[in-house]
Amino acid sequence: MAKPVIGFVGVGLMGHGMAKNIVEKGYALRIVGNRNRTPVEDLVGRGAVEAATPRDLAAACDIVLLCVTDSATVEKIVRGPDGLTAGARPGLIVVDCSTADPNSTLALEAELGRMGITFCDAPLSRTPKDAWEGTLDVMVGADDATFETIEPVLATFAGRIVRVGAVGNGHKIKLLNNFVAMTYAAVYSEAFTLAKKIGIEPQALDSVLRGGRMDCGFYQTFTKYLLDRDVNAHRFTIRNAHKDLRYVSGLATASGVANWIGAAARNYYATAEATGHGDDNVPQLSDVIAGLNGTRLG
CATH class of the missing domain: 1.10.1040.10 (N-(1-d-carboxylethyl)-l-norvaline Dehydrogenase; domain 2)
Incomplete structure (x- = not known):
């Protein structure tokens, strides 16, 4: 069975190492760049493909991971004119690895669910060094089927994955x-x-x-x-x-x-x-x- 195509938004301190591990462990990876071009160029050099917008990313991917600053940024990436929902097809899974407001997480889950898109949370613990070495702790809020699908992707950058129940519980x-x-x-x-x-x-x-x-x-x-x-x-x-x-x-x-x-x-x-x-x-x-x-x- 072919591996899913992975998208990644937020290749900063934590995200750079996470994305590096995803692409190095055999997944096709598409990323959205930011003002700091160094991690973007490094990841492209390792085989990732840069997408112009989250909309383009969603159209090309099966699973999209977010690792950004806060819930306001997550909501902009999801809902913006060139956001994920503008390009997503039913069946897309969005995994929010940010540290976010659980109320926002639950609202996004309900909103995207009506579009046939699965939204779940998998925030992180430990440091950028652990992200680079693939030894992060991840706490996952997801249903059984979603967890089974995303767990192998999370395992590329995590040393410990703990499922903590329903969506929102991770955050x-x-x-x-x-x-x-x-x-x-x-x-x-x-x-x-x-x-x-x-x-x-x-x-x-x-x-x-x-x-x-x-x-x-x-x-x-x-x-x-x-x-x-x-x-x-x-x-x-x-x-x-x-x-x-x-x-x-x-x-x-x-x-x-x-x-x-x-x-x-x-x-x-x-x-x-x-x-x-x-x-x-x-x-x-x-x-x-x-x-x-x-x-x-x-």
Whole structure:
């Protein structure tokens, strides 16, 4: 049986590595380029074909993956005059790997379903390095038949694929995952700032935390910046973290759930973005919090 033709929109930090793995593992791949031509040219050099618009992509593909910034961008790609729905035929599967608002996801599923198009969610965890190496975690919201169809494609760039139920559940769980991670980043930043203010150097606190019960992969990438000043240790921007925590707040509000810790963390990211640090990576939040408290960690 012939492999499906795959389309990809969003060949940025995460998407470049994902698309690289798809084409290198034997799938015909079509991509929509963006202003950064470097990943586009790299992928074309590996055998991908560039399409002019999402409309053209949809007309030529069986499965289209999206890996973009937010739900507003997803909706534009799907619904725009040259969007996916303008060129799609019944039977197309659209897989949203972005971190998105679940309410938007469910609306798109219903809207596209009336056109005979399947929309499902498969957001990601881990880093661009994992995307390049094909070891991402993917959490999938899809029905049985759709999951069976898309799983081999996801496996080209994923080390772990977890099906989490119906459409929308992937994005809900991804937001919960990011809520935990981004809140930890704020906690780490406060803890190291407080340590510095009371005369304890960051390396001393790290010597207790590292290797203990509070150690984890996220802590290690976070402190690779905080201690070693590796700005690329965790390439996820404060702007995107703030966006995700706003989505979490929306979920909590809609569900009538108190979200005090989320609100506190969200305000740290809001402060960082408002003071010009939106394009910094998440571990650099530690510099912002230290500065607010009149000290420096680096």
